[in-house]
Amino acid sequence: MSVFDSSAIEVNTFGFNLPCRQFLISAERTRERKLPMVDEFVLRVLHTVGRISPARLARFFGFEGRDVGIVIAELVDRNLVVFEGDDLALHPAAQELFRTSDASRPRLTSTERLDASVWFDLISKNLVAGRGLRRVRHLIDLRPPEGAAIESSDARSAFTSNFSSFLKLRGDRNVDQWTLYSILDTHPGRFSSAQIHGSERLSLVPDPKLETILPLSEFENRERGRKIQETITSQLRERGSAAPSQAAVTEFSKLTGSTFLRRKLRYDGTVDLSAFLSGDVESSGDWTPFVGSPYIERNRQLIAGLLAVRGGKESTLWWLRPGGLRWGLTEDLSATLELLRSRFRDAQSALTTTLVAPHLTKGVVQHQLLFDRGVHAASGGIALAIEALVIPDLLAAVSVMVHLSPSVVVPIGYATNERSCIRRVWEGLELPAATVAHKPLWSREKQSRADPN
Missing domain, CATH: 1.10.10.10 (Winged helix-like DNA-binding domain superfamily/Winged helix DNA-binding domain)
Structure with missing residues (x-):
């Protein structure tokens, strides 16, 4: 069954840190009862x-x-x-x-003291839920507009106007029974972030189209949702992906041993995605086609399903990321790494991870907490539009950025667990040799078990 049996499919995901500030508010509330x-x-x-x-x-x-x-x-x-x-x-x-x-x-009216920890986002200055707030380092930090600081007077006003919403966020029952009687005191607290997750969805009918989906329904106030969406759209626009190129398609063909994609390029350089997904790969190995980033849920499950771990052997995942500033800005990346690690733990084995970034790529260290090791590749290596993840002898996935239309660019690729295909990718990437000239950007690799010290 084609992934395009539905009207649109997910091809990439994003995550955003929404800046927030805490206020400690002491108040009195009243409740009427029969x-x-x-x-x-x-x-x-x-x-x-x-x-x-x-x-x-x-x-x-x-x-x-x-x-x-x-x-x-x-x-x-x-x-x-x-x-x-x-x-x-x-x-x-x-x-x-x-x-x-x-x-x-x-009606009988009772009054009680309410000491509340209240959080406001700094973009729309509205309430947010306080549970689980944190800054996720590899997500996009949304920048509040100039003069977006929230003063105590703003917090008091917003709390008064949104008292029922605050009680709902806190999980109170019978919210409608309560009325805010007075605010006794307000103190500013610490800063943190709330996470907003979005995705890019691709549709092919009538023509290829990419749409950014932001689930902002949780923001009941339309004006609030509009402000946040405008900020997200603006900051996504500043982060481009690696541009498709003929050189990248040629590199992809060499790594997979197939000229199918190169032969299916149209005269204007675009790709017929349906033909790619249904076509035969004329190589000696067994490849499974996919569309979208390797770490999105659909592809994550595909790749993990191909992985057959041998117990008692430690392996290394090499992940060559593409160029551009849009890669890996999602919690789906950490979910993919955790899923692969869990397969090794289940087999009483271990997996270490190395992120390889193209030469001079910016924003690499933001993924330091996800990978055990990070390193830049040598200049003049693999094309920037190529992405590959390899666990030698066990798994390989390779993708390339392509045009589906002059304005629509997505990654498409193949994944395999066939050893000859994996060896071809591994030898073609030459990752250890391509990184040996560079000091690691970071390394948390454990000492060898054979090390007597």
């Missing part, structure tokens, strides 16, 4: 008639024996009714119970 039914109706009668004798009240409700005396005694003890001569009347304090939107129904 009285017991008998008490409520006695008070409603008194509110309507003003005064009434206990005997007439008993006849009105059909009380028998001591029942009316018990009800009246409890209401007197709670300062809700008083005797005026031989008649009953509302206590002055009970009149306050009828100051509601429905003045015919009494």
Whole structure:
């Protein structure tokens, strides 16, 4: 079944750090609740008639024996009714119970202290959930506009306007019962980030089209969502991908041993994606085609499914990233590395990881926490539009950036677990030789187990 049986498929993902600031707010909130039914109706009668004798009240409700005396005694003890001569009347304090939107129904009001840790994003200055806030180093840091600082007065105003939303974010039940009574104090706290995840989706009908999808439905305020989306779109525009090239297609053909893609290029340099996905790869090996970045969910599962780990042997994953500034700006990258590592742990083995970046590529160290080792390749090596990940003897995946139309660029590639194909990719990349002249950008490799020290 083709991945394009649906109208659009995911080909890349992004993650963003939304800058936030905490405020510690001390407040008072009130809640109205109903009285017991008998008490409520006695008070409603008194509110309507003003005064009434206990005997007439008993006849009105059909009380028998001591029942009316018990009800009246409890209401007197709670300062809700008083005797005026031989008649009953509302206590002055009970009149306050009828100051509601429905003045015919009494409500008890209780007040309680609320000490809240409240977070606001610095772009739209609205509330965000405080759970799990952190800055993820390899995601895109959204930059707040000039003068976007939130003062204590802004926090008080936003908290007042969005009190119900705050209670929902906090997970409170029966939110509608609560009303903000007053704000006692406000103190600014620390800074952190909330994560927003987006993706690029590709559709082919009627013509190839890429659309950036940002799930901003959680931002109930349309103006807020618009501000955040504008910031994301602007900062994505500053981060381009590696440009397709004839040299990259030629390199891809050499690594895979297939000229299929090169022969299927149209006169304008674009690729028929359907033909690529359904075509036969004329090589001696067994290749599985894929479209999109290797780390997106669909391709992650494909690649992990090809991996057959041999127990007791430590292996190294070499991941040659393409050029450009859009690569790996997603938590899908860490999810892919963790999935591959878990396959080795399940087989009582281990996997170390090395990220190889093209010569002079910027923004490499932001992935330092994900890979055990990072290094630049020598200049003049593999084309910038090529991406490859190889675990020698076990797995290889190679992709190349191509034009589907003059304005639509996506990576397409092949993955395999066939040893001869893996060897061809490994020898073609020459990764150890291509990196030996450069000091590692970082290294957390463990000492060899054979090292007596």
